[in-house]
Amino acid sequence: MCPSRRDPTTTLAELSPDLRPAFDVLDSDHDGRISLTDLKRFYSDLATPSPISDEEIAVMISTADADQNGFVDFDEFESVLTQRKRENGALMEVFRLMDRDGDGKVGFEDLKAHLQMVGMRVGDEEVKAMIEMAGGALNGGVTFDGFENLLHGGF
DSSP: OOOOOOOTTOOHHHHOSOOHHHHHHHOTTOSSEEOHHHHHHHHHHSOOSSOOOHHHHHHHHHHHOTTOSSSEEHHHHHHHHHHHHHHHHHHHHHHHHHOTTOSSEEOHHHHHHHHHHTTOOOOHHHHHHHHHHTTOBTTTBEEHHHHHHHHOOOO
8 A cells, every 4th residue: 555645734723632741740850942952861760771871862852852942942852853853754655666576574575675676686695694683583674763773863
């Protein structure tokens, strides 16, 4: 099934229904802006195998901080996530094109066929390495989340 194209007149409100609850979770001191301290507190509460460094958190803040005041206000937060959502829509279209058998994963045969279709001549070992790099098991393939994680970072 081919995905439909998004209407270019889609509004910001349609793309980000209500991000306020997510913003409020990150804004731990409830001062109306997300700071380095807020994000450190949020990530320290998560059970992650490897902690997020202060430098990584600073990059997240600076990426979203349009007015460069050292904080992410709600409008900046919404803007970043809305842009990410638009990008993910385009990524989903690419992912669906690559998922030739429609099983929700880009497996070995899917990826090899796609690469050949776009004129890239790669060997089986290279295709296997690409799948592994994206976090996909050779027998299962790469999910959309794995595909997205390969291409994105940050917030």
